[in-house]
Amino acid sequence: MADVLNSPAVQRGVPEVIVGGAALEAAVRWVHVSDSTGVARLLDGGELLLTTGAAWPDDDRMLREFAVRLHEVGLAGIVLELGERHTDVPGAVVDVCAREGLALVALTREVKFVTVTEAVHHALIAAQTAALEERRHLHELFTGLSLQGAPADVVVAETARAIGASVMLENLAGELIAGEYLGRGVAEALDAREGADRVPVQARGTRWGTLLALPGPEPAAGRLTVLEQGATALAFGCLADGGDVEWSLLAQRSVIDDLLGARFADADDIAARLGAGGFELRGRRCHGIVVGGSDSIAGLAYRARQAGLAVVAARAGDHDVALLSAPASAELDDATLLRIAGPGRPVFVGPMAEDVPGLLASLRAARDLADSEVSSGGARVRRVGDRPLERLVATLRDDRRLHEHSERMLSPLIRYDEERRGDLLDVLAALLAHPGNRSAAAAASHLSRSVFYQRLTLIGDLLDADLDDGETLAALHLALLARRRTAPRG
Numbered sequence: 001m002a003d004v005l006n007s008p009a010v011q012r013g014v015p016e017v018i019v020g021g022a023a024l025e026a027a028v029r030w031v032h033v034s035d036s037t038g039v040a041r042l043l044d045g046g047e048l049l050l051t052t053g054a055a056w057p058d059d060d061r062m063l064r065e066f067a068v069r070l071h072e073v074g075l076a077g078i079v080l081e082l083g084e085r086h087t088d089v090p091g092a093v094v095d096v097c098a099r100e101g102l103a104l105v106a107l108t109r110e111v112k113f114v115t116v117t118e119a120v121h122h123a124l125i126a127a128q129t130a131a132l133e134e135r136r137h138l139h140e141l142f143t144g145l146s147l148q149g150a151p152a153d154v155v156v157a158e159t160a161r162a163i164g165a166s167v168m169l170e171n172l173a174g175e176l177i178a179g180e181y182l183g184r185g186v187a188e189a190l191d192a193r194e195g196a197d198r199v200p201v202q203a204r205g206t207r208w209g210t211l212l213a214l215p216g217p218e219p220a221a222g223r224l225t226v227l228e229q230g231a232t233a234l235a236f237g238c239l240a241d242g243g244d245v246e247w248s249l250l251a252q253r254s255v256i257d258d259l260l261g262a263r264f265a266d267a268d269d270i271a272a273r274l275g276a277g278g279f280e281l282r283g284r285r286c287h288g289i290v291v292g293g294s295d296s297i298a299g300l301a302y303r304a305r306q307a308g309l310a311v312v313a314a315r316a317g318d319h320d321v322a323l324l325s326a327p328a329s330a331e332l333d334d335a336t337l338l339r340i341a342g343p344g345r346p347v348f349v350g351p352m353a354e355d356v357p358g359l360l361a362s363l364r365a366a367r368d369l370a371d372s373e374v375s376s377g378g379a380r381v382r383r384v385g386d387r388p389l390e391r392l393v394a395t396l397r398d399d400r401r402l403h404e405h406s407e408r409m410l411s412p413l414i415r416y417d418e419e420r421r422g423d424l425l426d427v428l429a430a431l432l433a434h435p436g437n438r439s440a441a442a443a444a445s446h447l448s449r450s451v452f453y454q455r456l457t458l459i460g461d462l463l464d465a466d467l468d469d470g471e472t473l474a475a476l477h478l479a480l481l482a483r484r485r486t487a488p489r490g
Contacts, residue, residue, distance in 0.1 A: 001026050001077045001103045004048060009119040013081065013107030018089050023103035026076040030124070031117045037066045045074025048120065050113045053086045060092040067096035077103030081110065127220070134221035138162060142229045146236040152250055153178040155237070156211070159230030163223055165216025168193070169201070169234065169247075171209040176276035177247045178254070186269035189214060190276055199227040203235040208244040249297060249314070251277055256314035256321055259360050260367075267356035274323075274356075279310040281355060284325045287332060288350040288363025290370040291320040291341045303340045319370055323359060334381040341379070346370075349383045368481075406482035409475060412462040424462070425480070427455040431467065432477045 002024040005015055017024070029046030032039065035054040043049075049070065057063060070078065078097065080089055089106050097104040141162070145155055152169055160167035160180035166189045168179040181189050196212040211231045219226055238244050255273055271281060291300065297313050300320055304311035308330070313322035324340075326332055337347045348370040350362030365384040413424045423445070430445035430452075431438070442452035456467055465472050 001028060001048070003123070004028055004077075004120055005105060007116075007119050007123070009111065009116045010079070010105075010107070012109065012115075013111035014109045015079070016106045016108055017104075018094055018106055019097040019102065019104035021101075023077065023097075023101045026103055028076045028120065028124070031120045033113050033117065037062070040066075040069040040073050040075075043070075043073045043075060046076050048076050049078050050081075050116060051078065052081045052083060053090075056086070056090070060090075063090050063092035064096050067093045067102070068100070071096065071100040071102045075102060077105065079105045079107060079116075081107040081113075083110065130220045131222065134219065135225060138221055138226060138229045142233040146233045149237065149240060150233070152234055152237060152247055153180075153254065155230055155233045156180050159211065159213070159226060162221075162230075163213050163216065163219055163226040165223075166192075166214040167227075167230070168196075168212050169209060170212065171244060171247060172207065173278075175248075175251070175278055176273060177209065177251045179273075184214075185266060187266070187272035190272050197223055197227060199224065199231045201231045201234045201238070203232075203239055206238075208235070208238045209247070245298060248301070252297075252301070252312045253314035255312050256316060256323075256363075259323075259356075259363060260316060260321075270356045274312065277312065279312055279323065279325050281325065281353070281359070283328055284310075285328055285330060285332065286323065286325045286353045286359055286362070288353070288359060288361075288366045289322050289324060289337070290348040290363075290366045291322065292346040292348070292370060293319075293344070295320065295342045295345065299342065300340060303342070307336055307340055309340075316367070319367070321363060321367065323363065337381050338379050344379050346379065347381045349381060349385075351384055402478075402482045405475075406479040409463070409479040410483060413459065416458075416462060424455060424459055425483075427452065428459055428476065429480055431456065432473060432480060435473055 004010055005017070005024070027046060028048045030048070031050060032043060032047045033050045034042070035051050035056070037056060039049065056066070067078075078093070080086065080093075082088065089104065094104065096102070141158060142155070145158060150158075156167055156169050156178045157180040160182055164182075166179065166181045166184050168189065169177040171177055176190065179186065179189065192214050193212060196214050198210050198212045200207050201209045201211055211227055211234060213223060213227055216223075237246075255270065255277070258270065274281065297315055297320055300322060301311050301313045304313070304322065304324060308327070310325035311322055313320060315321075324332065332349070337349065338345075341347045348366045350364070350366035350369075351358075353359040353362040362384075369382055369384050410425070413428065416422050417424055427445050427447070430441040433444060434441040438452070438456075439449065442449045445452060445455075447455065459465075460467050463476075465476070467473065
C-alpha cells in the first residue's frame, strides 16, 4: 500500500491517509474499481479498491457492514475519491477501518482510475518478472553448489547473501553447525533464533536439520523460496555424503581454525558457538590437547564423548587438536586421555581453562609442547604443567628479547642447515629432549651413535659452546623453544 501511495499516478490525486500505520504494509495483489456495496463477493483478497462511493448507502449501520465485509475478504485497502457524492470519508467506514487495521486513503483531487490501475498493474508485473529472474538465478546458483559438492558452510553463506540476513544451520539436536551473520554478532544472532524463519533440511523421508534465517529484507524471490533452495542444496550434500557426519566435523574445524588463527573478534562469539554445539566452559574442567600421529578425527571425537566429555576436534598441521570439557568433579587422567587418543598415540595437554582466552592459551601451549618433541611416537601423556621452561617461554612469547636471544644463539646452526640442508637443529633438539642420555637422543634423531656424536661436535664448534655445561644447555633449550614458537606451522 505504501508503494502505491507513493506512485505518481496516486500522488496526482493529493492523497490523504485516513487509516495508515501498519495497515500501509499490506501487500497489494491487484486493483479493483467499483462503487457497488456488493463488491466483496467479487474479491479474493489482496485487492486495492478504487471507488468514488457513488452507490454507498447513507445509513451508518449499512456502511459499517459493508466495510466489515471488505475486511473479511482480505482487502488490502480502500482509496476513496472525494467529490460531490462524498466530500468527506464517512465516519462509519473510518471507524471500521481503524478498528480492523484496514488501510483507508482519501483522494482530494480527481484522478483517472485507469491511470492508477495501469501503474499498479505495471509495477506488479515488473515485480513478478524480477522475482522469476531472481528465482532462476537462485536455481542456477544452488544447483551449481550441489553439483560442485560445496560444503555446508559455503551453502549457508550463499543463502545468507541471497536473503540479505543472518542464516544458520542446526542439526536435529539444535546444535549450531554453520552460520553466516553478515556482520552481526554470533551471540546476538543465536539469541534471536526464536523469531527466525525455518525450513527443514530433508530428502527421501530423512531429515538432518533446519536452515533458519533471522528477520531481514524481503528478497524479490521471497525469503522462504531462498531458504528452500539452500535447504535443498544441503540435503543433496547429505545424500551424496551418506549423512550429516561432515556437518559436525565442519562445525568443530571452524571453531578450531578461528581459535588458532585468532580470527574471532569477540570471545563471547566463540563462547556462544561452543555453547550452541554443546561445549560449556563455566563450571567445567576444560583443556586444549594435541594428539600426535594420524587417525580419524571422528573417531577421536566419538571416544571423547563416550568418556563423558564435550569435545571440539579438528586436524591442524601434522597433529589432531581438540578442546575437551569435563565435569568439574572429573579428572582427566592419563588413562582417559590415552583412550581418547587411540592406540599408540601421544597426547600433549595444555593447562586448565575457564574462558575462551584461557582455552586458546591452553591449546597453543599444548601445540607448542607437541612441536618441541623430536619424536611423537609412543602412547604417553605430556602435560604443559610439568614443563616449567615451556610455561616460561609461553609467558614471554611476545617479548622481543627472547627472540633476540634465540636468534643470537642459534644463527650459526640455522645458516648451516639452510646452506647444506642439514639437520643440526633437529640433533640439538634431540639432545635437549634427552640431556642425560645421549644414546636415547641419538635414537630419537634416527642417527647412529657415531654420526650423532659427530653432529654434536660440529654443533659445539659452530656455537663455540660446551654442550656438557648445564647453563649452556638451558640457554640453548630456551632459544630452541622460542624459535619453535615463531616458526610457521602447517
